[in-house]
Amino acid sequence: MPYSTDKSRELYQRALAVMIEGGSSPSRGPANYGEYPLFIERGEGSSIIDVDGNRYIDWMMAYGALPLGHAHPRIVEAVNEAVTAGTLFAAATEIEVEVAEMLQQMVPSAERVRFANTGTEAAMAAIRLARGYTGKPKFIKFEGHYHGWYDDFLASAHPHYFVSLGHRNDPIKIPESSGLNRYALDDTIVVPWNDLRAIKRAIDTYRGQIAAVITEGIMANIGVIPPESDYLQGLRSLTQDNNILLILDETVTGCRIAPGGCQKYYGIKPDISIFGKALGAGFPVAAFVGRADIMEALAWGGVLHYGTQNASRIGLYAVRANLQEFLRDNGAAFSHIWDIGEKLCAGLKEIFEEKGVKAIVQSVGPMLQIMFTEKDAIRDYRDFCACVDRRKYQQFALALFKYGVYMTPSAALHSVATLAHTHDDVAYTLNAVRQALNDVEL
Numbered sequence: 001m002p003y004s005t006d007k008s009r010e011l012y013q014r015a016l017a018v019m020i021e022g023g024s025s026p027s028r029g030p031a032n033y034g035e036y037p038l039f040i041e042r043g044e045g046s047s048i049i050d051v052d053g054n055r056y057i058d059w060m061m062a063y064g065a066l067p068l069g070h071a072h073p074r075i076v077e078a079v080n081e082a083v084t085a086g087t088l089f090a091a092a093t094e095i096e097v098e099v100a101e102m103l104q105q106m107v108p109s110a111e112r113v114r115f116a117n118t119g120t121e122a123a124m125a126a127i128r129l130a131r132g133y134t135g136k137p138k139f140i141k142f143e144g145h146y147h148g149w150y151d152d153f154l155a156s157a158h159p160h161y162f163v164s165l166g167h168r169n170d171p172i173k174i175p176e177s178s179g180l181n182r183y184a185l186d187d188t189i190v191v192p193w194n195d196l197r198a199i200k201r202a203i204d205t206y207r208g209q210i211a212a213v214i215t216e217g218i219m220a221n222i223g224v225i226p227p228e229s230d231y232l233q234g235l236r237s238l239t240q241d242n243n244i245l246l247i248l249d250e251t252v253t254g255c256r257i258a259p260g261g262c263q264k265y266y267g268i269k270p271d272i273s274i275f276g277k278a279l280g281a282g283f284p285v286a287a288f289v290g291r292a293d294i295m296e297a298l299a300w301g302g303v304l305h306y307g308t309q310n311a312s313r314i315g316l317y318a319v320r321a322n323l324q325e326f327l328r329d330n331g332a333a334f335s336h337i338w339d340i341g342e343k344l345c346a347g348l349k350e351i352f353e354e355k356g357v358k359a360i361v362q363s364v365g366p367m368l369q370i371m372f373t374e375k376d377a378i379r380d381y382r383d384f385c386a387c388v389d390r391r392k393y394q395q396f397a398l399a400l401f402k403y404g405v406y407m408t409p410s411a412a413l414h415s416v417a418t419l420a421h422t423h424d425d426v427a428y429t430l431n432a433v434r435q436a437l438n439d440v441e442l
């Protein structure tokens with residue numbers, strides 16, 4: 001049967017009459033998917049199936065929220081069992097304590113744990129906590145880092161034309177939305193990442209006013225950009241020496257790079273960390289965790305963090321099953337996802353080399369992204385904005401659909417390997433990549 005997505009097209013037309021861009025987020029609409037998005041009906045392990053019955057190997061996995069893949073039997077079982085006793089109590093529950101204990105054991109910096117629903121919420125609360133605890137107003141965020149859609153973070157988070165970025169010694173703070181509180185970015189300092197001199201300069205300029213530095217451990221919203229060796233350690237020392245809190249946003253890297261997150265992998269101890277996405281295994285569970293004396297500032301709502309849905313009861317049963325799967329057999333699941341990620345990465349590089357395609361693959365274990373560029377490596381946001389052909393990547397990712405592979409169509413995001421992916425999935429994907437490259441103007 002020839003590849004057809006007619007039903008998706010029809011659904012999109014119907015959706016446009018009730019929803020803006022036919023959905024609930026611009027990243028699911030035409031900005032990424034072109035004419036119309038695929039409407040997905042179900043997921044099975046490493047695959048998704050759209051409403052037309054087409055099957056795809058899924059490397060996007062709900063923006064990384066499904067570390068076990070789709071409909072993992074342990075998650076299905078845990079959730080089915082939990083739901084028969086009620087959905088939500090918005091009151092103290094044993095499962096909340098149990099999962100908090102698991103996190104405390106896995107993540108050495110998690111002396112205390114607070115559950116939220118999304119990465120955005122956890123990051124909002126973390127920055128409020130840092131300001132409340134230190135009594136200082138400002139914080140540093142890095143160019144190209146995304147911490148959710150809260151006003152204070154919405155500067156220089158997405159790719160922009162290189163010429164609009166300003167000088168790297170004094171980056172232009174580019175707001176990412178209309179309608180922001182007009183003072184929201186006044187206390188947000190934007191600095192280039194992977195550059196210790198840049199952070200030193202900012203600390204000197206705003207001495208005594210900075211509550212926190214917030215950073216992704218591996219840049220995951222501008223493709224995949226690993227930290228330079230010793231960069232995160234340098235950031236840790238600088239913040240410590242200058243009485244500034246370090247907030248590590250592990251929304252993407254947590255439950256993915258290592259049991260203890262990327263902080264374990266790179267050997268740093270942040271003051272506050274944020275977890276989301278993979279933690280919830282498809283359910284909206286996020287957490288911010290950290291030093292007991294800092295977290296204590298939440299007591300009695302001194303630094304306020306509320307939420308009817310905080311510590312989602314059903315979600316926490318899924319989290320427990322998820323963590324149990326990843327921790328059993330000495331963390332064999334982590335070895336598997338690293339192995340799959342590395343095999344996919346190596347295979348892609350080989351194809352690009354063989355076909356003379358000007359593209360690189362950047363990765364850390366199970367996280368990887370293809371970048372169409374003349375450069376050998378992309379080491380920060382500025383490199384990405386200046387040297388990566390995002391349109392070409394999008395054409396390529398959309399072309400892959402026809403061959404049964406679903407990677408994010410956004411050049412700024414990334415693919416993830418999960419426990420559900422197999423070596424056969426890697427071989428199938430590499431074959432699809434060979435074919436899709438023939439359909440793209442390179």
Ligand SMILES: Cc1ncc(COP(=O)(O)O)c(C=O)c1O
Nearest residue numbers: 118119120146147148249251252
């Ligand atoms: C590093 C990082 N922090 C925070 C967020 C926001 O998480 P959520 O989409 O769950 O609000 C994201 C989402 O992509 C992210 O990548």
